[in-house]
Amino acid sequence: MSNSHADNSHGHGHHPALAHHFNNMEDQFEAAKFGMWLFLVTEVLMFGGLFIGYIVFRGLYPEMFAEAHKVLSVPMGALNTIVLITSSLTMLLGVTSAQRGERTKSVRFLWVTILLAACFLVVKYFEYSHKFHEGLLPGALFHNEHITHPKAPLFFSLYFMMTGLHGFHVVVGMCLIFWIIRRSKRNEFSPEFYTPVELVGFYWHFVDLVWIYLFPLMYLVP
Amino acid sequence: MTTSSHSNYLNHSKGLWSWLSTLDHKRIGLMYLFTTLTFFLVGGIFALLIRLELFTPGQTIMDPNTYNRMFTYHGAIMVFLVIIPAIPGALGNFIMPIMLGAKDVAFPRLNLASYWIYVAGAVFATSALFLKGADTGWTFYTPYSIRTNSTVILVLTGAFIAGFSSILTGLNFIVTIHKLRAPGQSWSRLPLFVWALYATSIVQVLATPVLAITLLLLMMERLLGIGIFDPKLGGDPVLFQHFFWFYSHPAVYIMALPGFGIISEVIPVFSRKPIFGYKAIAYSSFGIALIAFIVWGHHMYVSGQSELANFVFSLLTMAVAVPTGIKVFSWVATMYRGQVRFEAPMLYALGFLELFTVGGLTGVFLATLAVDVHLTATYFVVAHFHYVMVGGTIMALLAGLHYWFPKMSGRMYPEKPAAIAFWFILVGFNVTFFPQFILGAQGMPRRYWGYLPEFTLLNQISTFGSWLLAVGFVYIAIYLWKAMRNGPVATANPWSGLTLEWQTSSPPPHDNFANTPVVTQWPYEYRVEKA
Numbered sequence: 001m002s003n004s005h006a007d008n009s010h011g012h013g014h015h016p017a018l019a020h021h022f023n024n025m026e027d028q029f030e031a032a033k034f035g036m037w038l039f040l041v042t043e044v045l046m047f048g049g050l051f052i053g054y055i056v057f058r059g060l061y062p063e064m065f066a067e068a069h070k071v072l073s074v075p076m077g078a079l080n081t082i083v084l085i086t087s088s089l090t091m092l093l094g095v096t097s098a099q100r101g102e103r104t105k106s107v108r109f110l111w112v113t114i115l116l117a118a119c120f121l122v123v124k125y126f127e128y129s130h131k132f133h134e135g136l137l138p139g140a141l142f143h144n145e146h147i148t149h150p151k152a153p154l155f156f157s158l159y160f161m162m163t164g165l166h167g168f169h170v171v172v173g174m175c176l177i178f179w180i181i182r183r184s185k186r187n188e189f190s191p192e193f194y195t196p197v198e199l200v201g202f203y204w205h206f207v208d209l210v211w212i213y214l215f216p217l218m219y220l221v222p
Numbered sequence: 223m224t225t226s227s228h229s230n231y232l233n234h235s236k237g238l239w240s241w242l243s244t245l246d247h248k249r250i251g252l253m254y255l256f257t258t259l260t261f262f263l264v265g266g267i268f269a270l271l272i273r274l275e276l277f278t279p280g281q282t283i284m285d286p287n288t289y290n291r292m293f294t295y296h297g298a299i300m301v302f303l304v305i306i307p308a309i310p311g312a313l314g315n316f317i318m319p320i321m322l323g324a325k326d327v328a329f330p331r332l333n334l335a336s337y338w339i340y341v342a343g344a345v346f347a348t349s350a351l352f353l354k355g356a357d358t359g360w361t362f363y364t365p366y367s368i369r370t371n372s373t374v375i376l377v378l379t380g381a382f383i384a385g386f387s388s389i390l391t392g393l394n395f396i397v398t399i400h401k402l403r404a405p406g407q408s409w410s411r412l413p414l415f416v417w418a419l420y421a422t423s424i425v426q427v428l429a430t431p432v433l434a435i436t437l438l439l440l441m442m443e444r445l446l447g448i449g450i451f452d453p454k455l456g457g458d459p460v461l462f463q464h465f466f467w468f469y470s471h472p473a474v475y476i477m478a479l480p481g482f483g484i485i486s487e488v489i490p491v492f493s494r495k496p497i498f499g500y501k502a503i504a505y506s507s508f509g510i511a512l513i514a515f516i517v518w519g520h521h522m523y524v525s526g527q528s529e530l531a532n533f534v535f536s537l538l539t540m541a542v543a544v545p546t547g548i549k550v551f552s553w554v555a556t557m558y559r560g561q562v563r564f565e566a567p568m569l570y571a572l573g574f575l576e577l578f579t580v581g582g583l584t585g586v587f588l589a590t591l592a593v594d595v596h597l598t599a600t601y602f603v604v605a606h607f608h609y610v611m612v613g614g615t616i617m618a619l620l621a622g623l624h625y626w627f628p629k630m631s632g633r634m635y636p637e638k639p640a641a642i643a644f645w646f647i648l649v650g651f652n653v654t655f656f657p658q659f660i661l662g663a664q665g666m667p668r669r670y671w672g673y674l675p676e677f678t679l680l681n682q683i684s685t686f687g688s689w690l691l692a693v694g695f696v697y698i699a700i701y702l703w704k705a706m707r708n709g710p711v712a713t714a715n716p717w718s719g720l721t722l723e724w725q726t727s728s729p730p731p732h733d734n735f736a737n738t739p740v741v742t743q744w745p746y747e748y749r750v751e752k753a
Contacts, residue, residue, distance in 0.1 A: 019330070021324060031401040034396075034400060038427055042431040043431070045429075049432050049435030061456075138448040139443075139452070140447030141447065157457075161450075
C-alpha cells in the first residue's frame with residue numbers, strides 16, 4: 001500500500017527502499033536473495049522436464065540422435081557458448097560495480113551484457129533459419145530427405161523446445177538487464193541497495209548455465 | 223462489514239481500486255476467498271448437473287458430448303481454481319503472516335501478482351466454456367487431448383498460467399516463514415498451520431514447474447504437432463502420464479496438507495488440551511511432502527508400466543499411510559480426556575476426521591496392486607478422492623472458515639444454523655459418495671454417461687445426496703453473508719486461542735499488530751479447566 005510506504009520511509013531515517021514489513025535493509029536483501037534462489041529452483045525443474053524427455057528419447061533411439069545431431073553446427077554452438085560465458089563475466093562485473101557504487105562502470109558492463117545476449121540471438125537466428133530452410137523442423141512439420149531415421153522429427157522437437165525455451169529466457173533476461181540499466185541511470189542503486197542488480201545477475205547466470213548443458217547434449221554428445 | 227470503531231484493514235482505505243491494487247496480505251486473502259468460493263459454486267453446479275444426468279441409466283438431461291464437457295469443467299475448475307489455491311491463497315494469506323507476528327508476507331507485490339495471475343488463468347480456463355468446451359477430463363490424457371476438436375487448449379493455457387500463481391504463492395510463503403518471524407517465534411514454537419503451509423509450499427515450488435512444462439509441451443503438441451506425446455509421430459503417450467502425475471500426485475498434497483494444518487489448530491483449541499505430538503505432526507507433513515514425489519506411478523498400474531515399477535510404486539504409496547496415520551492418531555489423542563466443545567469449527571474438524579479416514583484407508587485399497595487392477599477407473603476411485611478432497615480439504619476449509627471468520631470479518635457467525643448446515647453436508651456427503659464405493663467395486667466405470675440398469679438405485683441415492691450437499695452449502699453461504707453484514711461484533715479472541723492471530727484485534731489493524739509481538743511460549747499450552 002503506497003501510503004504505508006510513505007509512512008515508513010519519511011522521518012524515521014529509513015532507506016527509501018526499505019519496505020514497512022522488514023526490520024532493516026540486510027534482512028530485506030537476504031529475503032530477496034532467498035526468494036530468487038527458490039525461483040531458480042523452479043526454473044531447474046521446468047527445464048528438468050525437457051531434459052527428462054531428452055533422456056527418455058535418447059535412451060529409446062540412440063542411433064537416431066547420433067544421426068540427427070550431425071546437422072547442428074558445432075562451430076556456431078561453440079561460438080554461442082563463448083558469447084554467453086563472456087556475458088556472464090560482464091554481468092558479474094556489472095553487479096560488482098553496482099555493489100561498489102560505481103554507477104557508470106556498472107551501466108557500461110550491463111550494456112555489454114545485453115550486446116552479447118543479442119549476439120547470441122543473432123547466431124541462433126542463423127542456425128534456426130538454416131534448419132527452417134532444410135525442413136529440419138519439429139514433429140509433423142519435419143520434411144528433410146537426407147535424414148533417414150523415421151523418428152528424427154522427435155530430435156528436432158526437443159531441439160526447438162529446449163533451445164526455444166532457453167532463447168525465450170535470454171530475451172527475458174535482456175529486458176530485465178535493460179530495466180536495471182534504466183533504474184541505475186535514475187540513480188536508484190547504491191552499495192546499501194542494489195538488490196535488483198544482484199537478482200538479475202543470478203537469473204542471467206542461470207540462463208548461461210542452461211546453455212552450458214544444452215550445448216554438449218545437443219551438439220556434441222551422441 | 224466496516225462498522226467497527228477502531229481502524230482496521232477493512233476501513234484502512236476505501237474504494238474498489240484500493241482492494242484490486244492492495245498489497246495487504248489480508249485483503250489479498252479475502253479476494254482469494256471470494257474468487258475461489260465463486261469458482262466453487264461454478265464447479266458445484268457442474269457437479270449437480272453430472273449427478274442429475276446420472277439419475278437414470280440413459281439420457282436424463284444432456285447428451286454424451288455435453289456430459290463429457292461437464293465432468294471436464296467440474297474437475298478442472300475444482301482442482302486448478304478451487305482446491306489448490308483456496309486454503310493457501312485465502313486462509314494462508316490472511317492468517318499465516320499474523321501467526322508469525324509479521325506485518326505482511328515477504329513479497330507483497332508478488333503476492334498481488336499471484337492473485338492476478340490466478341485470475342488470468344481462470345479467465346483462460348473458463349473462456350473455453352463459451353467456445354467449443356473441453357472434453358478430455360481434467361487429466362488431459364494424450365493422445366485424445368491432441369486429437370479432440372474441443373477448445374482444450376484454453377483450459378491448458380489457463381492451468382499453465384494458474385500454476386505460476388501457485389508457484390509464486392509457495393515461494394513467497396517459504397521466504398516469509400524463514401525471514402519474517404517475530405522475536406521469540408522460534409521453529410519449535412511455530413503454529414502447525416504454518417508448518418503445514420511450509421510443507422505445502424515446498425511441494426508447490428518443486429512440482430508445479432513440471433506441470434508447466436508438461437502443459438507447454440501439450441500446447442505445442444496441439445499447435446505444431448511436435449510429437450513428444452503423440453504415438454503417431456514416434457512419441458510416447460505414457461510419458462505424458464508420467465509427467466502429468468509427477469505434478470498431479472504431489473498436487474494432491476498441495477490440496478490436503480493446508481487442511482491438515484487447519485485441523486491441527488482447531489482440535490487443541492476446542493479440546494482445551496495441548497496438541498499431542500507437536501513435532502510428529504510438524505515433521506509428518508514433510509514426510510508426506512517427500513513421499514508425494516515418489517508415488518506418481520500408482521496412477522499408472524494399468525498403463526503399461528513394468529511390473530517392478532508397479533511393485534515399487536505400490537509399496538511407496540502404502541508408506542504415505544504412515545505419516546498420515548501419525549497425524550490422525552495425534553489429533554484423536556489430543557481430544558482424549560479434553561474438554562471438547564462442539565462449535566462449528568470443531569464439528570467440521572470431526573467431520574474431517576471421519577471422512578478423511580475413510581478416504582485415506584480406501585487409498586490403501588487402491589495402492590494395493592491386485593485390487594487396483596480391478597478398481598482402476600471405476601467409481602471406487604471417484605469416491606476415494608472425493609472423500610479425501612471434499613471430505614478432507616473442503617471440510618478443513620469450512621472448519622478454518624468458521625474458525626477465522628470472527629478474525630477476518632470482525633463478526634460472529636450464528637452457531638445454530640452452522641450446526642444444521644454441517645449435518646446437511648456430512649450426511650449429504652456420505653449419501654452422495656458412499657454408494658459410489660459400492661458402484662465402483664461392482665465395476666461401474668467412471669466418466670461414463672450411461673450405465674447398466676442394475677446400477678440405477680445406487681446412482682439415484684448418490685444424486686439425492688448431492689442435493690443435500692447443495693442445501694448445506696447454500697445455507698452456509700446465506701448465513702455467513704448475513705453474519706458478515708450484521709452479525710454480533712466479535713471479540714479479539716472468541717475461542718480463547720493462543721496463536722498470535724488471536725492476540726490482535728478483530729478485524730486486525732492494517733499492520734496486523736499495534737506493536738511487534740514478542741513470542742514467549744509454545745502456542746498450545748491449553749489447560750482443561752477443573753469442574
